[in-house]
Amino acid sequence: MPDYRDFDRLNILARIEGILINETPLRVGVGREPPLGSPIDLAIYKVNDEPCIPGSSLKGLFRSYLESILASEGYKVHPPYDDESVEAEAKNGDFCVICGIFGNNELASHVRLYDSRAKSRRTFQKTGISIDRDFGSVRAGALFTEELVPPNVEWSFRMDIINIKIYPELDPEDERAKRLRSLIETLSTIGLNVGSRKSVGYGLIKLKKAKWTAYKVENGLLKKVGEGDVL
Numbered sequence: 001m002p003d004y005r006d007f008d009r010l011n012i013l014a015r016i017e018g019i020l021i022n023e024t025p026l027r028v029g030v031g032r033e034p035p036l037g038s039p040i041d042l043a044i045y046k047v048n049d050e051p052c053i054p055g056s057s058l059k060g061l062f063r064s065y066l067e068s069i070l071a072s073e074g075y076k077v078h079p080p081y082d083d084e085s086v087e088a089e090a091k092n093g094d095f096c097v098i099c100g101i102f103g104n105n106e107l108a109s110h111v112r113l114y115d116s117r118a119k120s121r122r123t124f125q126k127t128g129i130s131i132d133r134d135f136g137s138v139r140a141g142a143l144f145t146e147e148l149v150p151p152n153v154e155w156s157f158r159m160d161i162i163n164i165k166i167y168p169e170l171d172p173e174d175e176r177a178k179r180l181r182s183l184i185e186t187l188s189t190i191g192l193n194v195g196s197r198k199s200v201g202y203g204l205i206k207l208k209k210a211k212w213t214a215y216k217v218e219n220g221l222l223k224k225v226g227e228g229d230v231l
């Protein structure tokens with residue numbers, strides 16, 4: 001029965017750093033109405049004028065991917081906001097693999113995803129007519145303009161894995177390590193779709209190249225214990 005609470009003590013840390021590439025048009029939206037007078041109805045989320053995929057979006061993407069894998073294997077999965085499941089897990093000290101990785105209200109996350117920043121400011125606009133509720137704020141039948149990042153833009157990628165031993169060697173006793181390894185493999189081979197219009201294949205991102213660095217805490221200091229290529 002895994003109790004994944006390690007009481008905020010850092011023992012080991014693995015950092016993955018690399019490059020993501022979007023193979024299809026991509027828009028991670030701002031999640032609210034565009035600024036008044038904006039010519040674009042559906043704008044890209046940007047930081048300092050650079051398109052950005054927030055770490056929270058990547059974390060949500062990874063969580064729902066692993067949830068779908070576990071569900072397909074017959075495991076019972078619950079959404080992160082399912083308080084009843086979350087409280088039961090904490091009470092019994094028996095957490096599901098998903099919460100053991102991504103955390104819940106009672107358990108700290110064991111992964112940290114940083115914002116991915118586009119290495120190019122290029123975007124393009126597409127005008128369409130909304131035919132369904134796919135576009136959030138846009139009324140059915142209305143003309144709208146959507147801003148998108150064109151394919152083949154490179155993005156920064158950084159992820160920390162805390163107290164789960166995935167590098168230098170995978171801990172065979174820790175189910176979470178195995179799941180994280182397969183997530184990274186999926187991200188580098190078939191990729192995952194993030195942002196809007198996933199149903200038409202938009203937002204397909206792949207990990208192109210990446211390095212891992214593993215650290216261990218010794219006498220209160222982070223000591224590098226290895227590094228290598230993820231792919």
Ligand SMILES: [Zn+2]
Nearest residue numbers: 089095096099
């Ligand atoms: Zn859970």
